[in-house]
Amino acid sequence: xxxxxxxxxxxxxxxxxxxxxxxxxxxxxxxxxxxxxxxxxxxxxxxxxxxxxxxxxxxxxxxxxxxxxxxxxxxxxxxxxxxxxxxxxxxxxxxxxxxxxxxxxxxxxxxxxxxxxxxxxxxxxxxxxxxxxxxxxxxxxxxxxxxxxxxxxxxxxxxxxxxxxxxxxxxxxxxxxxxxxxxxxxxxxxxxxxxxxxxxxxxxxxxxxx
Numbered sequence: 001x002x003x004x005x006x007x008x009x010x011x012x013x014x015x016x017x018x019x020x021x022x023x024x025x026x027x028x029x030x031x032x033x034x035x036x037x038x039x040x041x042x043x044x045x046x047x048x049x050x051x052x053x054x055x056x057x058x059x060x061x062x063x064x065x066x067x068x069x070x071x072x073x074x075x076x077x078x079x080x081x082x083x084x085x086x087x088x089x090x091x092x093x094x095x096x097x098x099x100x101x102x103x104x105x106x107x108x109x110x111x112x113x114x115x116x117x118x119x120x121x122x123x124x125x126x127x128x129x130x131x132x133x134x135x136x137x138x139x140x141x142x143x144x145x146x147x148x149x150x151x152x153x154x155x156x157x158x159x160x161x162x163x164x165x166x167x168x169x170x171x172x173x174x175x176x177x178x179x180x181x182x183x184x185x186x187x188x189x190x191x192x193x194x195x196x197x198x199x200x201x202x203x204x205x206x207x208x209x210x
Contacts, residue, residue, distance in 0.1 A: 002059045005166060009051055013044040054182045058166070061189040068108045068193065075112070075144065076103045079137055082116050092130045095120075099137040105144055107194055115190045118183040119148040119210050126208070127152040149209040155202040163200060164188050 020037045023029075029037070060066040076099050083097050116135075123133045127150050134149045155163060167181035187210075191198040202208035 002055055005055055006052065009055075009167065010048055013048045013051075016044045017041050051182075054186070058182060058186060058189065061186065061193065066111075066193070068111065070106050070108055072104060072106055073109055074102065075105050075107065075146075076101050076137060078109060078113065079116060079135065079146065082113060082120070083135055086120060089124050089127070091124065091127055093124055093127050093133055094131075095133045095135065097135050099135070100139055103137055103139045103144060111190045111193065115187050116146070116148070118187050122183055122210075123148055123150040123152065123208075126150065126154075147209055149207065151207040154204040154206050154208055155200070156204050157202075160200060160202060 017040075020040050024034060024037045057066065079099055080097060083095055086095055120133065120135075127133065131151050134147075136145075136147045136149075138145045163184050166185050188198050198210060200208060200210050
């Protein structure tokens with residue numbers, strides 16, 4: 001599966017890099033044009049490197065080879081820190097938190113941080129200009145619920161079951177900032193690793209809640 005995914009997803013950035021190299025070799029370019037070509041090669045190389053890293057982590061998660069460090073930790077504090085450290089979005093999206101304090105649990109801090117960061121990244125990517133993201137955390141009896149909700153473009157009902165698939169991206173996410181399409185697949189794997197589950201509710205044009 002890793003070989004199939006890698007060969008498919010790396011084809012495009014490799015083609016761009018080879019085209020840039022061929023252009024630079026066969027045409028007399030100005031210094032500025034050479035610099036632009038190097039920028040493209042660097043950008044596509046970084047994209048490939050990040051994709052390979054994500055694919056390797058996905059493979060380790062799915063095969064149970066991901067080294068995990070479960071510890072008793074304050075989930076409320078972790079969520080608050082991650083939300084507070086979110087970079088300012090060009091869309092001027094407002095992030096609001098409603099976190100029950102002192103919610104502790106046994107979990108892998110690194111993996112749960114990745115899970116939340118992936119959900120926040122999606123909320124920004126699919127969010128609307130000057131929109132909102134709401135993050136809530138609650139503990140009832142022996143169950144903890146973490147939710148990330150936005151008022152963005154939402155997901156069509158006939159595509160809601162596809163969002164967990166590798167490399168699936170909504171049409172509005174295509175492009176240079178569309179992400180790798182692995183974020184939600186990784187979210188699901190991390191949740192399962194913690195004996196949890198992840199669900200999604202969405203209304204097209206009104207937003208989504210994970």
